[in-house]
Amino acid sequence: MPGLFEFIVLSLTLVVSLVVSLAITVPLTGALVRLRANYNPKALQLDPEGNVNVHTGPIVTSFFGMLRRVYRIEGWAGLYKGLMPTGVATLVMTGFAIAALDSKRLASHGRIDPPDVGILATLVYGIFGMLVALPAAIVTYRSIVTPYRLPWFRPLYSLRILLTPTERRKPWVLYLTPGLLTAQVLHISYTVVILRSLRTLLLAGDSFSSVKFGIYVLIEMLSTVIICPLEVMTTKLAIQRNHSAAEYNSVEQEVEDDAIEAPEYAEYSGQEEDVIGLRHEKDPYLGFADCAKRIIDEEGWQALYRAWWVTMLAAIASAAAAASQYQGTMVGSD
Template structure:
């Protein structure tokens, strides 16, 4: 348990860390999410009526190219889209990590540190953390890819743009977004069963050689985790609704009678930053998402931003080694 003084110091430290982290990471993570969400097919496509059409969306295949495109079309404000949902999610997940995991660092909806708990406790806390973080991730990703300008403190207005009427009436349907929960569970199981077991086996009795082996496993894991991250991004932005005339997971056709303005309008632009799949032709599940990405955009799409995932893996390995050495 923390004393009152420790809680005050921890709170101030986390507040400063959160502010500095968001200031630096929001533009970078926003560009990464847009890069992974961008729909860029390599050939002619059939629309839902069976007619051939040429996809005319933006062709952006590099991270820094996407970062420049965001700034050109949406300006400085566009670089910080997703700031509020990201900040709220980070605060909630950090409070959860402090309360449940005795953590002293920031947590996000993408990763929780469970190194100090037992195996069953780690599984339980991480599953609970994922259930808390999944809606946060959906709102964050959608707020980043939407072309509409969202107010920082207009929660209900933003939710009407980001969520369909069905999702607002039945928010639990977010967990039923086809393929998303499966994708997140696969990431969770790999991290908890494989990486955590290797971490305990190799780092509990730390040597530079064992650390090198573990670091190598973390880096090789990018071959699996990066495609899962790309798929999770593409699946999270698909909105759910129950209109009989449309597929239950497609993007909302109507704008819900909201007079919303796009970021591009303020900068005199007439194009969107990224392109998305046709709203009547969504991914129908985990396997369908994987096959369509490979068939339509090429397998390289699954590794967009792979070096971000690699850097996160290296940082995770170093942090785990430092924590085990500190506990020794």
């Protein structure tokens, strides 16, 4: 019975932690995704037919400004867009972590912390976890930026809105979204190979050094220069839908939309504007390098560093957690 009691306590703890975590993080994550996904070119653009396109997204330059804009236009329901896919992904990955790795913590953003093994094994583990979580991340990002109201308990209906007919017929096409896997693999490789190696070099040892810890924190903070653009490009690429039409390029964008008939938030709020502007699906990013170049050319290099301070805070928290882990290991060995 003690084992059953411990299991019940652990389950209740995880459920409460999940509810509290989602209540806090979903609105914040939603504002972050929208801010980075917002398409706001600096100058007039030409559409695929060569006509001048004067459409631009709203000029929102701050994280909290986007949070206020979401609440003003879409209300509380808009703040919690993406709740269901985030919750389901977290539950699934946390269940896997408990069953396979004996973890007692919630998975973060649909992923679990890698085991304490070698760099190569950790890299393979991180890439595997990314591949497992990628479809859920795509669905979550799209559910956040879509202007359509998605019912919480009708997943098939919601997927018909979020995914194109091509993606529903061939789900593996999600992995072929141009540039997305490259951005994710680069992010994981830098985090595991570079940062993990430096963390082991500076923090592992018989005694804790505040100087070495300060150096590692500085390295984590400077890594924002590399990591933040990868996160921004991941967001923009994840919401780029894949179609099938022979007359278009490798992304194969369809001429018409998918005949979506669903109510929009604007119809309920009385607003005549969407929260963000999205790039036209007829003019997609063709790959990782093309995405980086076109963001810089069209929106300016500053667009690659939207909400950079969020990435930096996450880096500082990661450094603090690593230091705590190594200190705990040293105390345990004593």
